[in-house]
Amino acid sequence: MGSRCLRTLVCGLFFVILANCSKPPRSDRLVLINGPEPESLDPHVITGQPEGRICKAVFEGLTTEDKEGRIVPGIAQEWTTSPDGRIYRFTLRPSSWSDGSPLTAQDFAASWRRALDPQMAAKYADLFYFIENAEAYNRGRLRDFSQVGVHAIDSRTLEVRLIGPTPFFPSLCAQPIFCPVPLAAIQKQGENWIKPGNLIGNGPYLLESWMINDRIILRKNPRYWRADTVRIPWIEALAVTRASAAFNLFASGNADLVLDKGLIPTFFLSELRNQPYFHSAPFLATYFYRINVTAPPLNDPRVRQALSLAIDRARLIRTITRGGELPAHSLTPPGIPGYTPPDGLAFDPARAQALLAQAGFPGGRGFPPFTLLYNSSEQNEQVATEIQALWQRILGISVSLRNQEWKVYLNSVQSLSYEVARSSWVGDYEDPFTFLGCFLRNSGNNNTGWSSDRYEKLLAEATVTLAPEERFALLHKAEAILVKEELPILPIYFYSGIMLYDGSRLGGIAANLLDEHPFREFYFRHPPKPGRPVP
Template sequence: MIRFALAAALLISLAACGRSRPRADLVFINGAEPESIDPHVVTDQVGMRVASALFEGLCRIDEAGKPQPGLAERWEVTPDRKTYTFHLRPNTVWSDGTPLGTQDFIYSWQRVLTPEFGADYASQLYVIKNARAYHEGTLKDFTQVGVTAVDDRTLRVELENPTPYFIDLCAFTTLYPVPKSVIEKHGSAWIKPGTLVSNGAYTLGEWLLDDRMSLRRNERYWDAANVSMKSIDVLPISEPNTAINYFLTGQADLIVDKGMVPTSLTAKLKQKPYFHTGPFLGSYFMRFNVTRAPFDNPKIRLAFSLSIDRKRVTEKITQLGELDAYSLTPPGAGQNYQPPRGPDFDPERARRLLAEAGYPGGKGFPRVEYLYFPKPVERNIAVELQAMWREHLGVSVDLAKQEWKIYLDSMKGKNYQLCRSSWVGDYNDPGTFLEMFLSVSGNNATGWASTAYDNLIAAAGREADLGQRNRLFQQAEKLLVTDDCVIMPLYHYVGVQFYHADRLSGVQANMIDDHPFRCMRWK
């Protein structure tokens, strides 16, 4: 604790010496430097937090994590629940003052679905009529996709099947509009300060890599009068001790990253009034690259999964009350969905499977590598997993650490053998987890492609009966986690927020761990 206090004092001193600009209304610590802030490119929380401050879709998320009217002030739904007619607000403009209308949505959704664009989240739009066919290239005419500009303020969307979470999707980043003229003029540089044009509650002021990102209230935002925080500084701090020091010394006001809890201080921090937790739809798991030996063998994958004692991680390392995970989907995902229980801790069976695969007692097993990114909790988990695989299987696993952006590139490019992963639900439905592993999903990143799995997810999407829909999802999840063992679930997240509730309002734990800046205000 003495070293902790000294570090805090040092940070105060350094900040006092180097302060040369007014403090932002809100200083927020993000867990890393965003890979991108293009709403159609981002797939990670650190990027989405900024993208959702800069842009807005037909709907927007409130502080409780629920979808509310956004650019669309109202909508109607046909009795068969397959056609939505959205009516845009009359005062919607881009931050440069140019009008924003339904053609912006047509352009933006076509951009996401264009195969050459390579949007990892393009499959989110597959619920729209013919969207999948267009994305896969079997349909060339985008006018056949179920999105129509009835007029400049009225957008009609036709779905393939009734989709209970479609309104939630309308608040998700991939469905946000982006400015066609700016993108066509500046190309990939359109997201830089000075060129970026947005439509959300904030605009981009500065973006100083590894320093800060400055956001300013968008005075042309349709609801600007209700946005209290005029300026926000987003700090890309990935070291938990540094982040907590910033918060405790008043240099930062808010942290909402569960990875920012120093493991050595977890017990003490949990007792503080500024420490807040709550369950949410998030899971921590490991991916196998099934295209690279030895993990192209499902017996070996299952052996690795069966040799994990999850309680050694949740009780010894994370210590936040996380639930041990035996499925990808966490409790509460969707209506009455009960995920099938995957492989449990069974080291004897794990050793038998490894022997059947040709490596009795781990003899002759090649050295493999586990990929993670540099946070103390990630390092501690990696070391614990490494020890369990050595103890129960007799195999050696090397640990490879990469910075956040490089780690993401390695995972997406399948330049790994085994890696840490996590997923936070984009909406409250099992599909937000299970659709990630469709053969065509840009977020799959395992090399695994299963026609049977794809067909089960597609059938669930067509199914109107909730009970049968859930049964189809259960069959798919069993195939993913147990039968083919493409991933190893470890635990289900608990959300963590650091803030002073007696001073700051508009922050609360919610099931999708989304905390919009526009909802926040000082008391």
């Protein structure tokens, strides 16, 4: 009775607050909740979505996405493809860096060379591996960059030679690691080049200020090649990790937009669904757990299969996430045209117990305790607590929980300083390879210590296969190895994208499978009065 009364009281307060969400814009700025503090603003270094949003506002590649998630020309005004699909030639439009110096094809070639430099250790460098000799250069087997298939023909023409037909290559060119960076400024400023006052970009916004663990303020770049289409002069991106804090900022009118479902209290989701500020749609993203397979007993596939079979995904979604997610038994979400992911391992406690016994741990006896790592978030904690209880109850395994702030967590995962870790992946383009390529042996995003020769061979064959049906069949076989046999990852659920914003005030946002929402597309439907935010 007491908890029911408390819920009624809280919900009543919720609706009172929500009723006050319609006050007009404060000024000519947009305030959005962006998630954790960015790890960096170097587009060749970043790995997370929060920093990716900022980098895509400050830099622009040969291509970019529109509000629908479609690939459109960026700095390249057009491009052609050879009949065999292996050669792309990009023609750059006249454009400049934010300091006024011209942006050239040579800038792109030199920037890509930096991203591939083995000393950079860029986690997304494998996205370049579709280019001739890019992997060899990145792995240190080739030192002459002129042999890599990237050539500036002249100041406005860039030619790229691929190892095989790659129809999604224009989508890759929109990723932050493909963006040009100001190499002269980097040489002069060193690691400080990304700081306010130093950072030179070529995107729709400039970095005005960066207050660590507080906010990043962006202002419109007057030298952006289509600056006349950027309608919001100032954007504040707040660093917030607690869902309650994020919702309070939105509900009190101190934030205009909440971009991440994880920053919306699940307790209120049933009430929120009926509000005009609630916007939900599926997108290509998967919530999963990584397993460090380099040490026993987690190096045994039977143990990993048992862990997966003991997760009641349907209950977890029903009682915790509550946002319309779907149980995930594969890594690749549904929705990619022409591709059907394999069916992985569904909830089966009896089989889970049998496999654990076969691995030498009947009833969990003798199984060493291990730690489940997650980045600080209310929902991540709730999911981890539920899975901890399932593994204890079904398998008799003792699991402790450990949370870390975003930057520390990323370092732990990348250095394999964990046993089981919460992870997620948002597709960069509409193709299964954007998910499956992460777990190639040399991928900077593998972070499990796992590899499989069969998996490598299937993905290599898919890379040079032109016929879509044959290519997808190869990828399907590879994914079955990942989610049915070996399980270096445990898929848990497919995200349902949720955002909070008042559509009667804020435009330029549309649901799309890639969850891309370019800042340059945003606009206030009713122009606010001019004003300058206080940095």
